[in-house]
Amino acid sequence: MTAILGISGFFHDSAAVVVVDGEIVAAAQEERFSRIKHDHHFPRQALAYCLEEAGLTTTQLDYVGFYEKPLLKFDRLLQTYVSYSPAGFRSFAKSMPQWLKQKLHLPRIIRRELKGSYRKQIIFTGHHQSHAASAFFPSPFDEAAVLTVDGVGEWSTATYGVGRGNRIDLTHELHFPHSLGLLYSAFTYYCGFNVDSDEYKLMGLAPYGEPVYADLIRKHLIDLKPDGSFRLDMKYFQYCQGLTMTSRHFDRLFGHTRRQPESEWKQHYMDMAASIQLVTEEILLNMVQHLHKMTGMKNLCLAGGVALNCVSNGRILREGPFEKIWIQPAAGDAGGALGTALFLWYQLMNESRKPVLPDAMKGCLLGPAYSTANAAEKLQSLGANFKEISESELLNKAAALLADGKIVGWMQGRMEYGPRALGCRSILGDPRRAEMQSRINQSIKFRESFRPFAPAVLEEFAGDYFKLKSRQSSSYMQFVAEVQPWLLDDPTKTDHTNQSSFQLPAVTHVDHSARLQKVDTDHNPRFAKLLSAFHQLTGCPVLINTSFNVRGEPIVCTPEEAFQCFMSTDMDVLVIEDIILIKDEQP
Structure with missing residues (x-):
C-alpha cells in the first residue's frame, strides 16, 4: 500500500x-x-x-x-x-x-x-x-490535450500539452503578468466584486449587459495572437505594483471609476461584465483551436480557475474542435x-x-458524511423537533413539499469537494415557480438578485430540456447550455426581462441559458431518487440546486451548521439523511 x-x-x-x-x-x-x-x-x-x-x-x-x-x-x-x-x-x-x-x-x-x-x-x-494532473489523471480519457488557465502560479498563467496514459507533458506556457485570469479579475474588481472569489458573480452579471466595450478591450488592453497567446498593456493595470487591480488609465479608457461595493447597479458595469465575458470566450476559443491543431487529439481536459467559467466552457463545447471535454470539478x-x-x-x-x-x-463526493444516528444526536442537543422516517417516505414527503413551493435544505452522504453543491449539501426548490429565484436569493442566500440558479435534471431527460451534446457529461455544473425552445414562450424575442413566461423561470437565465447538472444513480443515487419522485408527482424532472450556505459563508459541513442555516433563513424544510424537520414545528 x-x-x-x-x-x-x-x-x-x-x-x-x-x-x-x-x-x-x-x-x-x-x-x-x-x-x-x-x-x-x-x-x-x-x-x-x-x-x-x-x-x-x-x-x-x-x-x-x-x-x-x-x-x-x-x-x-x-x-x-x-x-x-x-x-x-x-x-x-x-x-x-x-x-x-x-x-x-x-x-x-x-x-x-x-x-x-x-x-x-x-x-x-x-x-x-x-x-x-488534476485535469487529466482522474479523467475518463487514455489520451487528451490538456489546457490550464488561471491567474498565476509561480510564473505561468496558462499552459498546454498532452496527457497519455500515466504521463503529462506540458509543452507551452504563458507567463506573468500576461494573464487571462488576472484580466478577468481586474474587471471583477472594477465592477465592485472581490478578487479571487467573486469572478463567478461577474459571469452571472454579464447577460444583463451588452458587450459594447469589447472593441476597446481588444484595441487597448490586449494584443491577442491567433494561437490564443496575448500580451496585456500593463499601463491599464496595477496588480504588479499596487494594491488595486486597475489604474487611472483604465478608468479614463472606459469613462467611469470603479463601482463601489454594494452600491446600485448601473448599466455601464453590466456592459463591462458582458464585454470581458465575450473577450474571455474568444481568447479561450483561440487557445483550444490552436491546441487541437497542434495535438490532433479528440479529447480535452481543463483545469485552473478560469476553467470554472461555465459560460466559456459551453462555447468551447459547442464551437470548439474537441469531441469530448472533461473539466476537473475542483478546478481552482x-x-x-x-x-x-x-x-x-x-x-x-x-x-x-x-x-x-x-x-x-x-x-466529487469525497468529504465527511454523518449518519442518521449522529445527526439525530446533534439535533436533539440543539432542541430541534424532527422525525426519522424510511427512505421511500422521506423521498415522497420531500418531493411533495417541493411541489407545494417549499424550499428544502438537503444534506445527504459525503460532502462535495470543490465549489459546487451537487446534491449532498444543497438548497432545493421548484424551478417552475417564477418567484423562486428572488425568494431564495433574497430571503435565504441573502445575495444579489441577479444571481442565477442551476437546474439539476435527471440525465435521461437532459436533452429534452437543454441543448447539450448527448454524450457529454455534465455531472459537475461545468457547462452552460441553452434551454430547449419549447420551454420559452417566444424563443425569438429579444426582451429577456420577463422570466415569468418561461416554463422553468427559476433556472432559466435572462439569455435563455442554464448551468445544468445531469444527475444519475452512479454519481448520487439518493438525489436521483428525489428527482424521480418529484418527476412522478409533477411531470418535471428538474429541481433548483444551489449550495447550502448564505452569502459570505462556506457550504455547510455538519448537521449543526445545516440546522443553524435552516433556522436563520426562510428555508421551510430541512432533510438530513433519514431525518426531516419542518420550520413551523420548531420551538
Whole structure:
C-alpha cells in the first residue's frame, strides 16, 4: 500500500487530499471546517479528516506533495518588484513579512503540522503541473490535450500539452503578468466584486449587459495572437505594483471609476461584465483551436480557475474542435492538492493508469458524511423537533413539499469537494415557480438578485430540456447550455426581462441559458431518487440546486451548521439523511 497526502494552500483555498494506491480516498477544503471562506491557512482540519477517513496516521504516509514551488513564486515576486520599483514598494512591503516568516519555510511548517512524525520526502510540484494532473489523471480519457488557465502560479498563467496514459507533458506556457485570469479579475474588481472569489458573480452579471466595450478591450488592453497567446498593456493595470487591480488609465479608457461595493447597479458595469465575458470566450476559443491543431487529439481536459467559467466552457463545447471535454470539478487552487498527489503516484512513481467511467472522482463526493444516528444526536442537543422516517417516505414527503413551493435544505452522504453543491449539501426548490429565484436569493442566500440558479435534471431527460451534446457529461455544473425552445414562450424575442413566461423561470437565465447538472444513480443515487419522485408527482424532472450556505459563508459541513442555516433563513424544510424537520414545528 502506498499512501500519498496532497496539500494546497498558504496562498488561496487550502485543501488536503489522500490518495491510496492511486484511488482518491478523501478530499476536502479547509474552509468547510474553519468556516472562513477561501481559507488560505495550512489545511490542518481538512488534513485530519482525510487521514481519519483513510484510516491512516502521519507515520503511514509514504509521500507528501505540495501543489506549487514557493521559491519560484518568491522569485517572481522579487523580479516584479525590481521591474516596477519604486512604484511597487507598498505591495512588496505588505507581502514580505508573510514570506519571510512563513511561506519560504514550507517544508519545516509541513513537518511541524504533521507533528514531526513524517520524516520522508516532501515534494513540490509546479502549480500548473498540479492543475494539469488534476485535469487529466482522474479523467475518463487514455489520451487528451490538456489546457490550464488561471491567474498565476509561480510564473505561468496558462499552459498546454498532452496527457497519455500515466504521463503529462506540458509543452507551452504563458507567463506573468500576461494573464487571462488576472484580466478577468481586474474587471471583477472594477465592477465592485472581490478578487479571487467573486469572478463567478461577474459571469452571472454579464447577460444583463451588452458587450459594447469589447472593441476597446481588444484595441487597448490586449494584443491577442491567433494561437490564443496575448500580451496585456500593463499601463491599464496595477496588480504588479499596487494594491488595486486597475489604474487611472483604465478608468479614463472606459469613462467611469470603479463601482463601489454594494452600491446600485448601473448599466455601464453590466456592459463591462458582458464585454470581458465575450473577450474571455474568444481568447479561450483561440487557445483550444490552436491546441487541437497542434495535438490532433479528440479529447480535452481543463483545469485552473478560469476553467470554472461555465459560460466559456459551453462555447468551447459547442464551437470548439474537441469531441469530448472533461473539466476537473475542483478546478481552482483547492484542486491542486489532488493534482500533486496524483502526479506523484502516476508520473513520479510511474504507476500504471487505467481510465475509469464516468471518471475517477467518485462524483466529487469525497468529504465527511454523518449518519442518521449522529445527526439525530446533534439535533436533539440543539432542541430541534424532527422525525426519522424510511427512505421511500422521506423521498415522497420531500418531493411533495417541493411541489407545494417549499424550499428544502438537503444534506445527504459525503460532502462535495470543490465549489459546487451537487446534491449532498444543497438548497432545493421548484424551478417552475417564477418567484423562486428572488425568494431564495433574497430571503435565504441573502445575495444579489441577479444571481442565477442551476437546474439539476435527471440525465435521461437532459436533452429534452437543454441543448447539450448527448454524450457529454455534465455531472459537475461545468457547462452552460441553452434551454430547449419549447420551454420559452417566444424563443425569438429579444426582451429577456420577463422570466415569468418561461416554463422553468427559476433556472432559466435572462439569455435563455442554464448551468445544468445531469444527475444519475452512479454519481448520487439518493438525489436521483428525489428527482424521480418529484418527476412522478409533477411531470418535471428538474429541481433548483444551489449550495447550502448564505452569502459570505462556506457550504455547510455538519448537521449543526445545516440546522443553524435552516433556522436563520426562510428555508421551510430541512432533510438530513433519514431525518426531516419542518420550520413551523420548531420551538
